[in-house]
Amino acid sequence: MQSTGTRQGQDAQTGGATAFPHLFQPFQIGPMKLRNRVMAPPHSSAIGNLWGPDEKEAERTFAYWRSRVADGGPAWVGGVTGRVANKLIPGFEPHGYGAETKGYFRLPFYVERIGRFVDKMHSAGAVVTTQLTLLGGVPHAPSNRRSSTLYNHRPHVLRTDEIAEFVEEYRFSAGQARKAGLDGIELHLNHDDMLEWFLSPLTNQRDDAYGGSLENRARFAVEVLTAVREEIGTDMALGVRLNLREEEPGGYTEADGIEIAQYLESTGLLDFLHAVIGSPWGDPSYIQPYFYEPAQWADLAGRLRRAVSLPVVYSGRVNSVEVAEQVLADGNADVVGMARALIADGDILRKAREGRPEDIRPCVGGNECITRRYVDKLPFGCAVNPHTSHEIEGPWRRAARPRRLLVVGGGPAGMELAALTAESGHTVELWEAADHLGGQLRAVVNAPFQQQMARYLDWQERRLAKAGVRVHCGRRATVENVLAADFDVVAVATGATPRRPAEIEGVDQDHFVYDVRDVLLGNVAVGQEVLVVAQDDHLPPLMVADHLSERGHDVTIVYPTAGPAPMLGRYILGGMLARLSARGVVFRFMEDVIGIEEDRIRLRHTYSHRESELGAFDSVVLACGGDADSALHDELIGRVPELHLLGDAFAPTRLVAVTRQAYALAKELQK
Structure with missing residues (x-):
């Protein structure tokens, strides 16, 4: 069921005076009329529990999406994740990510709750689709061949009657989606889904009618596509999300991916193809x-688009409106998927349409939005936009008692607090001892691929x-000049000082033992053979190894942990490790550095x-975190009318944590 109208005809209608003529061009896919070329891929599972008994959690998700699609936001919300019921023997308990046993479509309130969501999106001018997903290997698989050497649990090989x-379970799920009023369905044939496992020559080693030839x-x-189409008819769009290629040796190639897409197109069942790259764990994720x-x-x-006649959606690091426009202008897609850019700034399309792209809050691509939920088990949040996930609370409020506020420290915590409190109506001054704002992020921007962090600071x-x-x-703030300025409120965000672990003998040899910040800032001359001491559970040890190895240094990293960066999730770790491996970086695990000498470690x-x-x-480079610098705060206790401490000055942590701290304090100061 191909899209109404010809794709070539719609390509020609660029028109309009906007700086983004392709991005805001209407388009039609099957029965779905799109007001622009932006799709928001699914990420609802991170925002709140749409499926739980707590109505407020569902309303939190509704409020998030309302804020994104209002005022001409994305035309297409693909944001409803749809787990198909996992059919299991009594008592079997799947494990790991995605091991849900009860499909969302089997929930007694599915139709009513999703129906409400669809009504809200339709009233804002957006169409809504759901994915049908079922992960491979937990426990079902086409054969006993795994998709990655990272996972060693053995699957249950499906019989033909179980297939x-x-x-029929997919058919039932599609019927529920139709009853809920959804505009379309996207079948998951990617990212370790069971249907991809069947398509892949790596994981499908069957010798019956479901294995061998394409x-x-x-x-x-x-x-499944036939059953879904029979259930939904032609009033709903139907497409597939397909990996353009598989990254694991033995998987299908780009040429194979195009052949798969052409074969699926030949069935006449599809309205669109959604082209993506990556696995849940690899390079890239x-x-x-x-x-x-x-x-x-x-x-x-783009090569896929030129090989088929169906409309093509592309998702993957479309992190700005400029990038989205370029993908469309180059003819590489008919629609672009943007998720994290929308998380960072829900008004991204409105600002672009109004000719204000410089006002768009940039996504820095650190994946904290994902890591917080699926690694840290913390509430959904965005590193650069602490308003994200608080949409249910309504617009940012004005302070009940506007006051004079001093923020000491111009790092990420201080900058965010100063901005939020000023936007609440307070009179705010920000004092920074250095000759520039940004704190430790000014070092980070010198690491590879950190252009977005520089844009964020600007x-x-x-x-x-x-x-x-x-x-x-x-x-530089001192007790004397702070007291003399006579502010109503003082907030100290003086950050952290570099940590030199005193327990390491020889750590104070300044002539060849350096802190990671000085290395990234270019303040020191680093030799050819470099040892990185990794006493940081997040990115800095890997980041400085990336920085140095890119410049031709020979790098060894020593971790006391059993593996690298235990606070990083699988969606970010694999790609970095692949980059470092390709440059010959050596890793040593479960070892503490206890002594640094000229001739030995x-x-x-x-x-x-x-x-x-x-x-x-x-x-030797120390990537050992920092120690909180709260000295000014401690001296001011009891000497100013109201005093607060935040950011790394309280306890060193990550960007997402300090911006959320600033948000929480700014809300307190609204009272």
Whole structure:
């Protein structure tokens, strides 16, 4: 069921005076009329529990999406994740990510709740689709071949009668989606879904009608598509989300991906193809972090688009309106998917349409929105936009008692607090001891692929100016000058000092032992052979190894943990490790550095405490976090009318944490 009208005809109608003529051009896919070319791919599962008994959680999700689609936001909300029921024997308990047993479509309130969501989106001018997803290997699979060496649990190999049962489960799920009033369905044939496992020659080693040739490997998917189309008719759009290629050796290639797409198109069942890249764990992951180029794989989608006649959606690091426009202008897609850019700024399309792209809050691609929910098990949040997930609370309020506020420290916490409080109506000054704002992020921007972080800092400075914050760089706060200024409220965000672990003998040899910040800032000359001491559970050790290895240094990283960066999720870690491996970076795990000498490095095993040695290095880089610098705050206790401490000055942490702290404090100051 191809889209009404010809794709070529719609391409020609660029028109309009906007700086983004392709982005805001209407389009039609099957029965779905799109007011622009932007689709918001699914990420509702991170926002709130749409399916739980708590109505407020569902309303939180509704409010998030209302704020995004209002005022001409994305035309297409693909934001309803749809788990198909996992059919299991009594008592079997799947494990790991995505191991839900009860499909969302089987919930007694599915039709009513999704129906309400669809009504809200329709009233805002957006169409809504759901995905039908069922992960491979938990426990079902076409054969006993796994998709990755990272996962060793053994699957249940599906019999043909069980395949038929799943086809009917997909049919039932599609029927529920139709009853809920959804505009379309996207079948998941990617990212380790069971249907991808059937399509892939890597994971499908069957010798029956569902294995071997492309026609056989695609049989399960075609049977599901047929059942879904029979259930929904032609009033709903139907498409597939398909990996353009598989990254794992033995998987299908780009040429194979095009052949698969052409075969699926030949069935006449589809209205669109959604082209993506990645796995849940590899290089790249399907939620690509900052160290890939924007829209890096759009040209692959373009080659697919030229090989088929169906409309093509492309998603993957479309992190700005400029990138989205370029993907469309280059003819690489008919529609672009944008998720994290919408999380960072829900008004991104309105600002672009109004000719204000410089006002768009940039996504930095750190994947904290994903990591918080699926690694830290914390509420959904965005590193650069603490308003995200609070949409249910309504617009940002004015302060009941506007006051004079001093923020000491122009790092990420201080900048965010100063902006938020000024936007609440307070009179705000920001004092920063350095000659520039940004704090430790000024070092981060020198690491590879950190252009978006630089854009974020520039955006924050423009925001502070627009909000009327009086910024004083080069002004070091002391007890005396703070008291003399006589502010109503003082908030101390003086950050952290670099940590040199005193327990490491020889750590104070300044002539060849350096802090990660000085290395990234270029303040020190680093030798050829570099040892990185990793006492940080997040990105900095990997970031400085990336920085140095890109410049040709030979790098070894020593971790006391069993693996690298335990606070990073699988959606970000694999790509970085692949980059470092390709450059020959050496990793050593479960070892503490206990001594640094000119001619040797002394190590001790984390668990057995057995000591060993490494040879000499030209330089040692300490990626060991920081120590809170709260001295000013501690001296001001009891000496100013109201005093607060936030950010790394309280306890060193990550960007997402300090911006959320600033938000929480700014709300308190509204009272």
